[in-house]
Amino acid sequence: MFDDGLLPAEAWVAALLQLDSMGPAKMRVVLAGRTPAEAWAAIVSDEPLKTSATLRQRWRVKARSTDVKALWQQHTSHGISVLLTESVGFPARLIGDPEPPDVLFVRGDLGALRLPTVAIIGTRNCTQYGADVAYEFGRDLAATGICVLSGLALGIDAAAHAGALAANLAPPVAVVGSGLNRIYPSRNRALWTSVAQAGAVVSEYPLGSAPLRWHFPARNRILAGLADVVVVVESGEEGGSMHTVAEAAARDRTVMAVPGPIRSPASVGTNQLLADGCAPAASAGDIVAMLGLCPISEATRPTPITVADKSHQRILDSFCWQSVDLNTLVKRTGMDFSALSIGLESLRQTRQIVQRGQWFERTTGHL
Amino acid sequence: MLARISAATLVGVVGHPVAVEVHISNGLPGFTVVGLPDVSCREARDRVRAAVLSSGLAWPLRRVTVNLAPSGVRKEGAGLDLAIAIGVLVAEGDIDAGSVENMGFVGELGLDGTIRPVPGTLPLADAVHTSEIVVPNANAAEASLIQDRTIRSVSNLRDLVDVLQGEGEWSPAPEAIEEPVRVTEPDLADVRGQHVARHALEIAAAGGHHLLFIGPPGAGKTMLAKRLSGLLPSLDVETAIEVTRIHSAAGLGLPAGGLIARPPFRAPHHGASAVALIGGGSSVLRPGEVSAAHGGVLFLDEMGEFSPAVLDGLRQPLEEGLVRVSRASGSAEFPARFLLVAATNPCPCGDLGRPGGCFCSSASRFRYARRLSGPLLDRLDLRVHVQRPSGEDLFGGRGGESSAEVADRVGRVRSTAHGRGVRCNAELSAKQLDETDPLCVDSVTLLEVAISAGRLSARGMHRVRCVARTIADLEEVDIVTPGHLAQALQLRADPVAVNREVDHVR
Numbered sequence: 066m067f068d069d070g071l072l073p074a075e076a077w078v079a080a081l082l083q084l085d086s087m088g089p090a091k092m093r094v095v096l097a098g099r100t101p102a103e104a105w106a107a108i109v110s111d112e113p114l115k116t117s118a119t120l121r122q123r124w125r126v127k128a129r130s131t132d133v134k135a136l137w138q139q140h141t142s143h144g145i146s147v148l149l150t151e152s153v154g155f156p157a158r159l160i161g162d163p164e165p166p167d168v169l170f171v172r173g174d175l176g177a178l179r180l181p182t183v184a185i186i187g188t189r190n191c192t193q194y195g196a197d198v199a200y201e202f203g204r205d206l207a208a209t210g211i212c213v214l215s216g217l218a219l220g221i222d223a224a225a226h227a228g229a230l231a232a233n234l235a236p237p238v239a240v241v242g243s244g245l246n247r248i249y250p251s252r253n254r255a256l257w258t259s260v261a262q263a264g265a266v267v268s269e270y271p272l273g274s275a276p277l278r279w280h281f282p283a284r285n286r287i288l289a290g291l292a293d294v295v296v297v298v299e300s301g302e303e304g305g306s307m308h309t310v311a312e313a314a315a316r317d318r319t320v321m322a323v324p325g326p327i328r329s330p331a332s333v334g335t336n337q338l339l340a341d342g343c344a345p346a347a348s349a350g351d352i353v354a355m356l357g358l359c360p361i362s363e364a365t366r367p368t369p370i371t372v373a374d375k376s377h378q379r380i381l382d383s384f385c386w387q388s389v390d391l392n393t394l395v396k397r398t399g400m401d402f403s404a405l406s407i408g409l410e411s412l413r414q415t416r417q418i419v420q421r422g423q424w425f426e427r428t429t430g431h432l
Numbered sequence: 433m434l435a436r437i438s439a440a441t442l443v444g445v446v447g448h449p450v451a452v453e454v455h456i457s458n459g460l461p462g463f464t465v466v467g468l469p470d471v472s473c474r475e476a477r478d479r480v481r482a483a484v485l486s487s488g489l490a491w492p493l494r495r496v497t498v499n500l501a502p503s504g505v506r507k508e509g510a511g512l513d514l515a516i517a518i519g520v521l522v523a524e525g526d527i528d529a530g531s532v533e534n535m536g537f538v539g540e541l542g543l544d545g546t547i548r549p550v551p552g553t554l555p556l557a558d559a560v561h562t563s564e565i566v567v568p569n570a571n572a573a574e575a576s577l578i579q580d581r582t583i584r585s586v587s588n589l590r591d592l593v594d595v596l597q598g599e600g601e602w603s604p605a606p607e608a609i610e611e612p613v614r615v616t617e618p619d620l621a622d623v624r625g626q627h628v629a630r631h632a633l634e635i636a637a638a639g640g641h642h643l644l645f646i647g648p649p650g651a652g653k654t655m656l657a658k659r660l661s662g663l664l665p666s667l668d669v670e671t672a673i674e675v676t677r678i679h680s681a682a683g684l685g686l687p688a689g690g691l692i693a694r695p696p697f698r699a700p701h702h703g704a705s706a707v708a709l710i711g712g713g714s715s716v717l718r719p720g721e722v723s724a725a726h727g728g729v730l731f732l733d734e735m736g737e738f739s740p741a742v743l744d745g746l747r748q749p750l751e752e753g754l755v756r757v758s759r760a761s762g763s764a765e766f767p768a769r770f771l772l773v774a775a776t777n778p779c780p781c782g783d784l785g786r787p788g789g790c791f792c793s794s795a796s797r798f799r800y801a802r803r804l805s806g807p808l809l810d811r812l813d814l815r816v817h818v819q820r821p822s823g824e825d826l827f828g829g830r831g832g833e834s835s836a837e838v839a840d841r842v843g844r845v846r847s848t849a850h851g852r853g854v855r856c857n858a859e860l861s862a863k864q865l866d867e868t869d870p871l872c873v874d875s876v877t878l879l880e881v882a883i884s885a886g887r888l889s890a891r892g893m894h895r896v897r898c899v900a901r902t903i904a905d906l907e908e909v910d911i912v913t914p915g916h917l918a919q920a921l922q923l924r925a926d927p928v929a930v931n932r933e934v935d936h937v938r
Contacts, residue, residue, distance in 0.1 A: 189793075250795075390819050391628045391922065402631060403903075406918035407878075414881050422778055423646065423817030423925065 075147035076137035077101030078168055082271035083131065084108070084124045089167050091116065105133065139272065145245055146171045158182075162290045163315065166269045169287075172245045173265030177212040177236040181356050184214040184292035184313075186306045187221025187299040192331050192388060193419055193426035195299035196224040198323055200431050202296065203228025205349035207235045211356070214238050214292050216284060217260065218305075221298045223253055226260055228431070236264030240288045242280035244268060249276035282308050289313040294355055296346050298323045300334030307334055319355055321346040326387060376400065380408045381417065381427060388424040433457065435522035435529060438536040439515035440559035441500075441507040442552040444717045444757070444764025445681040447559025451501045452512060454519035459495035465516070467500030470508045470715060479510070480517045482543040487590040492524045506761060508716045511550040514539035514566070517589060518596075527596045535584075536560030538575075539568045545589040551683035554676055554690075557583070566592065569603075573690030574680055577673060617662035617694070621834040622655070625825030629656050632816040632923050634838050637663035638845035639902030640856030641895075642750070642772040642811055644735070644804075646925065647818030653775035654733055656818065660773055661697040661729045662835040665843045674767055675727045682719050695728030698770075702737040710745040712757045717764040722749045725770035735774040736803045743808055746772070750811050774812065776804060813858065813895045815925045845905040857902040865897050869904075869912040878914050882921055896920040 078101045081087060087095075094115050095104045107114065108128045114121060140147060148155045148169040156178050159165045183206050185199055203213045203225035213229035215222040217239040229237035239260045243249045245268050248257050260266055269287060270280060285305060289295060289312035297320065300306035313320050322343045325332025339345055346352050353359070383389070383397035398405060409425065412418045416430045435454045440447040463477045484491055498516055500507050515537040521527045538556045540548040550556065553571035557578055564582045567575040572585035584602050586592045594600035623630060629645065633656055636643040643660075645653040667675060675692045679685075686692065700709055700721040707713060711720030722730060732738060749755050753769035779797040792800070809815075849856050852864060860868075871879070879896070882888040888896065897912070899920035904912045 390817060392626065392819055395627050402628070402922075403913075403915035403919055406922040407915050410878060410881070410918045410921060414885075420925075423819065 072102070072133060072137055074101045075149055075152065075168075076133060076140075077105050078149060079140060079147050079170075079271060080105060080128075080131060080133045080136055081108075082168065083136065083273070084127055085120070092167055140170075143246065143272075144172055145272070148175075156291060159287070159290050164286055165290070166287055168269065170245050170268045170271065171265050172267075173238075173261045173263075174236070175238065175265045175267070177238055177264050178291065180210060180212040180235055181358065182212045182214050182238070182292050182294075183352055183356070184288050184295045184309070185221065185225035186215060186288070186295060186297055186309050187225075188301055188304055188306060188331055188334075189218050189220035189222075190301075190331065191220040191224070191299045192329060193421075193428045194325065194329075194386060195221055195323075195331055197429045197431065199224035199298045200228035200231075201429070202298070202323075202346070202349050202352065203237070204232045204431075206352060207232035207237065209349070209353055209358070210235050211353070211358075212236065212238055212264070214240065214288060216281075216288060216305075217241050217253055217257055217266070219250055219252065221306075223256055225298070226256055230256075230259050230263055231431075233263075238264045238291070239266045240284055240291065241266055241268045241276075242270070242284040243276035244270050244272045244274035246272050247275060281305055285309040286312040289316055289318055292318055294319045294321060294352055296321045296323065296352055297335050297338060297343075299325060299329075299331040300338075301330060302333045302337065304334065310338065319344070321352060321355060323347070329387070374408075374411075376404060376408050377412055377417075380405065380412060384418070384425070384427045386427055388421075388426045390423045390425070394425065433523060435519045437515045437519040437522070437532060438560050438562045439512050439538065440536070440556040441505065441512065442509065442556060442681055443505065443762060444711075445552070445555060445678050445719050445723070445766055446764070447552065447555040447557075448505050449559050449561055450505070450507060450512065450515075452515040452519045453499040453501060454516065454523040455497045455499070456492050456520070456523045457495050457497075461493045461495065463496045463498075465498045465500070467498075467503040468506050469500060469512075470506060472510055473500075473507045473512060476510060476513045476516055476541075479513055479541045479543060480520065483513070483541040483545045483589050484517055484520065486543060487545040487588070487593065489521065489526060489593065490524075492520065496520060496523075506715070509550065509552075510540035510548075511538050511552070511556055513541040514547060514589075514592075517541060518592075521593065527593065531596045531598070534562050535564045535566060536562040537566045538571070539566070539586075541589060547586055547588055547592070552677075552681035554578070554673075554680040557581070558677075573688065574676060574686050575690075577676065577691055617697075617835065618655075618658050619662065619835045620659045620838055621832060623652065623659065623832060625821035626652060626656065626818065626832075628923075629816050629818050630832055632814045633660055633663065634842065634906065635899060635902050635923070636660065636771065636773070636814055637838070638842045638857070638906055639813075639849070639899060640771055640858040641813035641899055641902065642858075643774070644809075644812040644815040645773070645775040645818050646778050646815065647775070648777060648820060651818040651820045653818050654731075657699075657729070657731045657733075657773045657775060658697065659835060660731075660771065661695045663839050663842050664695040664728070664771070665839065665846055666693050667695060667727050671727045678719050678723050678726055678767065682724055684724060695771075696725055697729045697731065698725040699731040699733060702732070702734045704738070704742060706739075706742045706745050709742050710749070710757070711755050711764075711766045711768075712759065714759060715761050717757055717759060717762065719766040720755070720768075722746065722755060722768040722770060723766040726767045728770060730770040730772050732772070732774040735776045736800060740803065747807060747811075750808075772812070774804075778817070810889065810891055810895075813899050814923045816923055817925055841906055844908075845902060848905050857898050857905065860898050860901060862894050862897075865894070865901065869897070869901060871897075871912075872914070874914040875912070875917050878917055878921070887921075887926060888924075892924070896924060899923065 108124045111125050199221045207213050207229040212235050215225045226237050248254050285308050289309050295313040297306050310320050320343050322335040322338035323346050418425050419428050437452040439450045439452050441450050522529050540550050547568045549568045549570035554574045557565045557575045566584045569585045569587045575583045647653050672693050698721050709721050749768035755766045755768045757764050779792040780800050781792045900912045900916040903916045
């Protein structure tokens with residue numbers, strides 16, 4: 066079993082990270098003056114380490130029953146590479162980071178990080194407006210040759226990745242908060258796979274790690290570290306996005322925010338960022354210009370959709386690009402319920418509006 | 433020495449005739465009741481003896497045996513007290529057997545000889561096959577609903593014995609109240625705004641479609657639901673008697689006239705057990721809330737908070753209009769044809785629900801919505817989101833139509849439905865719909881799109897067509913148009929689909 070000379074240092078680190086409550090701090094203790102392989106041998110033979118006896122005991126039991134080679138094969142067969150800070154291919158932007166990750170697990174190819182990078186982030190609980198904007202930004206930035214970064218969460222993250230994939234040019238990169246074999250949220254399974262195929266999915270956490278609550282703030286710091294520009298599409302007053310913004314500020318990354326309606330709870334955070342002096346991102350061109358690149362010529366503002374049917378136009382106009390409920394629509398359009406219902410059904414069919422619970426929202430129709 | 437008196441006992445909501453046989457013989461003085469009496473029935477011994485003595489009559493100092501036949505049926509309650517007392521007096525010779533020959537007795541005795549009201553007097557009196565029936569004074573009104581029997585009401589044992597001994601007169605029959613007292617029901621005119629919800633309420637009343645309100649606390653879901661029974665037409669005589677029987681048997685209060693003429697409104701708390709809601713019980717089978725709501729409205733507020741097992745029990749009554757309860761002690765059928773109105777919050781925080789505004793995680797929102805899912809939700813034809821009314825709605829302008837105006841239209845639609853051979857449009861079969869309303873091309877497209885988008889099941893499509901029929905009837909239009917179907921679709925929101933459409937990658 067201990068033909069350790071054949072296994073790279075990364076394999077031993079991956080094995081060490083499988084041990085109970087092994088975090089960056091304990092890792093440093095264990096690795097003090099040892100190579101990862103030596104550290105592993107030390108644990109197996111119960112050499113004195115600067116940790117509690119019970120933990121050492123648990124580690125020893127676990128380590129003795131772990132087949133490091135099989136574990137390493139599990140990584141390689143899944144196409145997962147392990148990057149230590151000294152490994153070739155470790156993202157240059159993270160070297161010199163105030164809190165760099167000691168190790169990164171990568172599924173896919175991180176080559177896209179050689180391109181300029183933009184993180185598109187925002188709330189999971191977004192409005193259709195936010196999702197549409199994130200999609201369009203993702204698509205247009207990727208089409209300009211910019212690597213789109215996000216966190217593969219529901220809402221804005223997913224929309225940004227979906228847009229970036231749709232452009233089919235610059236590969237997207239996702240930074241996630243769970244082990245790479247633990248897809249979270251499971252509803253994003255298809256998206257996760259596509260991102261890993263086209264670009265890369267990155268995690269600081271070893272295989273099998275659950276998406277624990279405190280993983281996400283840590284994930285956000287990596288996201289901020291990897292990005293040249295962070296764009297917040299929609300965010301409430303507090304939340305993960307605001308945390309990422311703070312991390313970005315700590316790393317001198319440019320933060321941009323997408324203006325939203327002052328009445329939308331999902332835009333409170335972004336509007337506050339604008340008030341605090343963030344640059345507004347009203348189009349992908351604004352972001353490209355912020356990167357110091359040549360702005361794309363084509364404006365990406367939604368082309369106004371002309372609707373043949375007058376009553377349909379009336380319904381769409383009454384939305385004012387906000388979420389509205391049926392009662393409000395009845396009041397605003399002044400149409401009778403029958404005509405309104407028919408109009409809503411056909412607008413829904415052509416995907417010019419979507420319905421979420423009682424709320425109807427206009428959409429640009431990409432999602 | 434032997435007397436035989438007609439009486440009845442209650443099984444579920446149906447009376448069963450009971451013959452009370454009393455035998456008095458020489459032997460050690462004693463008093464035994466046999467024939468499967470339950471505890472309250474066996475306690476009749478002490479009540480009867482005390483009542484007889486308090487009425488100034490002598491108690492036989494001999495061996496008294498009471499048999500309640502048929503002995504296979506469990507006898508429950510104190511409704512047999514009066515019959516036992518009369519039996520003892522007849523067997524002892526205080527009352528002439530001939531004078532009670534064609535007479536049945538229902539009533540509970542107090543120790544002082546007063547005759548107390550008994551739950552279920554209507555079904556009990558109905559089960560007694562005699563031409564004259566003696567009932568407690570307080571139950572006279574409901575008992576008088578039985579045609580072609582003479583109902584005698586008494587207030588205490590002494591008076592009754594006097595009459596039977598030929599020394600007194602029956603107290604006059606209670607005056608039939610001509611106009612059933614119109615209980616004031618809350619009026620729809622009090623509701624401000626809520627255009628869509630009012631519309632849905634009207635359709636539910638007109639077509640007998642079950643209704644779900646989804647909305648934040650304080651939006652007025654309960655207020656709206658309480659106004660539904662006021663929109664329904666008064667019960668027809670047959671149903672009214674059926675409803676009165678159930679309420680009588682369940683020991684619920686009856687109106688002054690005895691007859692429940694208006695559709696009942698029942699709103700059980702969400703802590704209700706399955707037995708309380710559906711009916712049952714271990715020894716005595718009692719009707720549940722669904723039966724108490726028979727002919728009227730069953731309102732389940734905070735439907736998501738009811739235990740799923742309890743809600744699942746609603747499926748049989750919703751499907752068949754009755755509940756079949758089987759226990760070791762016997763089985764009973766309770767009528768339970770009601771209009772279900774349920775209300776629920778859109779998510780655990782219940783408050784915002786607005787895109788970007790709700791603080792519930794999407795997973796917990798999904799879980800919450802899932803509690804209402806499945807077969808039960810499929811039976812709710814109308815599902816409407818209710819928003820808090822705006823200040824403008826509350827303070828500005830006029831209230832909407834009054835209940836009376838809406839009830840007129842509802843009544844008309846109901847009679848149209850009768851013309852089709854069903855009680856209400858919700859009962860229309862697919863075949864009947866195909867005959868009366870063949871779908872036009874546009875309608876087919878509309879439904880096809882909804883089905884392919886996963887918004888509609890096959891059953892759902894049929895329900896949508898029924899609702900569309902009701903909407904057309906309300907507008908007094910013969911043919912169902914795509915507009916009617918589109919309305920029916922709009923009024924069939926899918927609470928489980930919260931966020932389904934914004935899961936960007938499907």
